[in-house]
Amino acid sequence: MSTTMPDAAVVYHGVKGRDELNIAEDLALFELADPEAAVRDLDPITYEVIRHRIQRIDEEQANAIARVSGSQVVTAAQDFNVVVADEVGNVVAVGTYVLWHGVILDMLIKAVLEMRSHDVGIYDGDMFLVNDPFLGAGHYNDVAILCPIFDNGRLISWTGSMLHQLDVGGNAFGSLCTGATDPFDEPRPFRPVKIAEKGRVRPDILDIWLSHSRLPEYLALDLRAQIAGNIVAGRRIKEVISEYGSETYGAVLKKMIDEADVRFRERLRTIPDGKWRHIEHVDKAAIGDDRIHTLQLTLIKRGDRLTFDTTGTDPQVGILNCSHGGFRAATMFPILQYLCFDLPWASSGILRNIDYRSEPATIVHAEPPGLVSCAGATGIYLSMNLAQQCVSKMLLSSDELRNEAVAMNMASWTLMMLSGQSQYGAPMLAFMMDPMAGAVGARPYKDGVDTGGIIHSPQSSQPEVEVYEQQYPLLYLYRREEPDMGGAGRWRGGTGLGMAYVPHDAPVPITIQTLAHGVAFPNNQGLAGGYPGGTIHYQMQRGSRIAEVFAEGRIPTSPADVGGTEEALDFKGISAQEASDVLFVRTSSSGGYGDPLDREPERVAVDVLDGYVTAETAGRIYGVVLDNGQVDLAATEKTRAGLLEERRRRARKGEGSWAWHDA
Amino acid sequence: MARRVSEYLEIDGRRMRCARCGEDICDAGENYKLWVLQDRAPVTEVPGVVDPALYGLAETLELRRYYCPGCVVQIETEVALPHEAPLWDIEIEVGNDAGD
Numbered sequence: 001m002s003t004t005m006p007d008a009a010v011v012y013h014g015v016k017g018r019d020e021l022n023i024a025e026d027l028a029l030f031e032l033a034d035p036e037a038a039v040r041d042l043d044p045i046t047y048e049v050i051r052h053r054i055q056r057i058d059e060e061q062a063n064a065i066a067r068v069s070g071s072q073v074v075t076a077a078q079d080f081n082v083v084v085a086d087e088v089g090n091v092v093a094v095g096t097y098v099l100w101h102g103v104i105l106d107m108l109i110k111a112v113l114e115m116r117s118h119d120v121g122i123y124d125g126d127m128f129l130v131n132d133p134f135l136g137a138g139h140y141n142d143v144a145i146l147c148p149i150f151d152n153g154r155l156i157s158w159t160g161s162m163l164h165q166l167d168v169g170g171n172a173f174g175s176l177c178t179g180a181t182d183p184f185d186e187p188r189p190f191r192p193v194k195i196a197e198k199g200r201v202r203p204d205i206l207d208i209w210l211s212h213s214r215l216p217e218y219l220a221l222d223l224r225a226q227i228a229g230n231i232v233a234g235r236r237i238k239e240v241i242s243e244y245g246s247e248t249y250g251a252v253l254k255k256m257i258d259e260a261d262v263r264f265r266e267r268l269r270t271i272p273d274g275k276w277r278h279i280e281h282v283d284k285a286a287i288g289d290d291r292i293h294t295l296q297l298t299l300i301k302r303g304d305r306l307t308f309d310t311t312g313t314d315p316q317v318g319i320l321n322c323s324h325g326g327f328r329a330a331t332m333f334p335i336l337q338y339l340c341f342d343l344p345w346a347s348s349g350i351l352r353n354i355d356y357r358s359e360p361a362t363i364v365h366a367e368p369p370g371l372v373s374c375a376g377a378t379g380i381y382l383s384m385n386l387a388q389q390c391v392s393k394m395l396l397s398s399d400e401l402r403n404e405a406v407a408m409n410m411a412s413w414t415l416m417m418l419s420g421q422s423q424y425g426a427p428m429l430a431f432m433m434d435p436m437a438g439a440v441g442a443r444p445y446k447d448g449v450d451t452g453g454i455i456h457s458p459q460s461s462q463p464e465v466e467v468y469e470q471q472y473p474l475l476y477l478y479r480r481e482e483p484d485m486g487g488a489g490r491w492r493g494g495t496g497l498g499m500a501y502v503p504h505d506a507p508v509p510i511t512i513q514t515l516a517h518g519v520a521f522p523n524n525q526g527l528a529g530g531y532p533g534g535t536i537h538y539q540m541q542r543g544s545r546i547a548e549v550f551a552e553g554r555i556p557t558s559p560a561d562v563g564g565t566e567e568a569l570d571f572k573g574i575s576a577q578e579a580s581d582v583l584f585v586r587t588s589s590s591g592g593y594g595d596p597l598d599r600e601p602e603r604v605a606v607d608v609l610d611g612y613v614t615a616e617t618a619g620r621i622y623g624v625v626l627d628n629g630q631v632d633l634a635a636t637e638k639t640r641a642g643l644l645e646e647r648r649r650r651a652r653k654g655e656g657s658w659a660w661h662d663a
Numbered sequence: 664m665a666r667r668v669s670e671y672l673e674i675d676g677r678r679m680r681c682a683r684c685g686e687d688i689c690d691a692g693e694n695y696k697l698w699v700l701q702d703r704a705p706v707t708e709v710p711g712v713v714d715p716a717l718y719g720l721a722e723t724l725e726l727r728r729y730y731c732p733g734c735v736v737q738i739e740t741e742v743a744l745p746h747e748a749p750l751w752d753i754e755i756e757v758g759n760d761a762g763d
Contacts, residue, residue, distance in 0.1 A: 273756040281724055290721045397668040484710035520718040521706045528670035529737040534711020568717045594670050595737040617710045644735045651700035651730055658748050659701050
């Protein structure tokens with residue numbers, strides 16, 4: 001349900017209830033004979049057994065997908081997620097992969113119910129394909145395959161997955177259309193279509209679907225992976241129903257949602273009422289843009305209810321946008337990870353207690369003709385940043401939950417989409433998943449995690465260098481952790497990844513598409529006085545001496561080692577890489593926590609020794625002086641006193657105003 | 664009893680104060696950033712940040728640091744456009760006793 005506000009903002013409730021759905025009457029939906037009694041009388045051990053089986057069904061489905069797909073995006077990076085849902089799409093179990101890919105599926109299942117129960121119908125053996133962001137998908141690459149599960153002629157459950165498919169059309173190989181200026185430059189959305197009927201893939205729909213892609217063989221394999229996943233999950237769900245009966249299965253699903261709902265509200269009541277805000281600035285909205293754009297979020301907590309209010313966010317612009325569905329799913333990452341870490345991830349139960357207030361046609365609530373093909377790396381990422389910073393600040397006010405707060409994790413995907421010809425003479429698209437190395441922000445009691453992965457996708461991993469070198473015409477110079485990238489603080493933020501590669505054994509040039517934010521300034525914010533992490537950087541050494549350096553038997557480790565002309569690549573752009581061009585990249589890192597002058601000097605010394613902090617930063621930011629790697633305590637004390645005095649000297653005291661503005 | 668609302672901030676009654684030294688800052692219903700020591704600097708003071716001039720944007724952001732007027736602990740940092748007011752990031756409704 002939604003309500004339009006006087007200022008054109010709209011308030012949406014987190015979930016659309018069964019009574020609000022327009023479903024064809026001839027579709028028989030499962031209903032518990034007496035829902036309250038069914039839940040009340042449910043044997044607690046049976047409940048736990050089935051609840052855990054459902055979670056394992058998610059896992060088995062995910063394993064099936066990863067084993068069938070031939071795409072590194074899926075098999076290694078695991079850029080997908082799976083769910084089990086009730087008869088009207090309320091999600092009872094989100095997989096532990098890309099969280100927003102799972103949370104989002106309730107909207108898409110409900111769209112299938114409302115759009116297709118009236119015309120083509122929904123029957124046992126059907127599966128539906130949908131990737132329309134304006135119905136709830138993230139961006140066009142994120143393709144959902146949804147499977148209704150019937151018991152004795154009644155629709156009792158759904159399973160499904162959303163998976164990043166490599167290329168689904170549009171004017172850019174890889175379908176993240178950074179150069180788009182018109183919706184028809186982007187892939188065409190598929191509103192729900194019946195891709196499988198009576199247990200068989202429909203060849204007519206399959207032909208249409210595959211014809212949209214430059215890589216139809218990958219698309220076909222990923223589609224089969226998702227279908228296989230649904231078959232596995234559907235079979236297991238039917239086994240549970242066969243073993244325990246539909247009434248028990250239905251009661252378990254209802255209880256999972258109710259339990260998540262109740263326990264989430266209990267948790268919220270441990271937090272004081274208040275508002276927490278964060279502003280996210282974005283460097284450039286499109287190729288050629290030179291402006292900074294603003295998104296704002298206010299998280300309002302009152303009693304046992306949350307509202308995410310995006311008032312203050314700029315109108316939709318360039319390629320920064322995501323749909324409301326994408327924004328809603330993005331906010332659930334810190335909710336699940338930081339607030340619901342020990343609750344059942346029945347996201348639809350949690351969402352009962354969350355409202356969303358946003359103005360249509362803004363960056364986080366795009367409407368046609370808004371461009372959303374890049375949303376997975378722009379609008380949705382920015383939304384996750386907003387939400388995690390607000391949620392973490394909220395948690396700091398709770399005595400029970402303070403230690404769950406996390407400074408901003410890796411705050412931007414560092415896109416590198418390479419295309420051209422492979423060393424095998426075939427069309428090549430390399431969606432480089434190296435940034436999956438990630439970086440986890442610092443916490444109130446410990447450092448962040450260096451290259452600690454993508455926290456909003458717990459099971460994802462970074463493909464191996466050797467796999468990339470085998471599949472693509474590339475030679476890596478290194479992957480490593482870089483100094484001074486983790487945000488400084490009492491607790492240091494985790495550092496991100498540095499990498500470098502050169503084209504190898506293939507026709508050149510290779511086309512490289514870049515897309516990132518947090519490049520011209522840091523957006524991986526610190527928390528409670530911690531500093532942001534370092535910025536992303538794409539640096540191309542044009543016309544380098546790389547061949548000669550290799551011939552001399554040396555392995556270069558820096559741009560200076562290979563020479564050439566230094567070029568900072570446009571971070572929202574398309575470029576070409578020739579045989580002697582070496583690309584050096586630093587991905588996003590994470591924020592620090594607390595005042596760096598509070599950090600124990602010995603920890604700084606260890607960081608310097610390990611290469612995470614330079615001696616210059618140790619002195620200038622941490623006030624730690626080292627002598628042959630050991631802390632010089634007297635000099636450190638003196639330096640820190642000097643830095644405190646420097647703060648007093650530089651700063652102005654606000655007297656109820658922004659002193660600098662008044663000055 | 665005071666309630667911690669961030670690493671270096673707490674609310675005692677209706678007053679926001681430094682959780683480290685107890686320095687009184689402001690009424691809890693106001694933006695604490697407007698009452699503390701305010702510092703602004705180029706974002707290049709953040710370690711690991713590349714010079715924004717490299718990218719030719721029409722504007723650039725600044726780093727802001729907020730210190731306790733008493734003990735000078737760094738309460739919060741912020742990256743903002745120069746014309747933006749300090750963001751009121753923590754606004755607790757005084758009187759709610761949840762979690763005590």
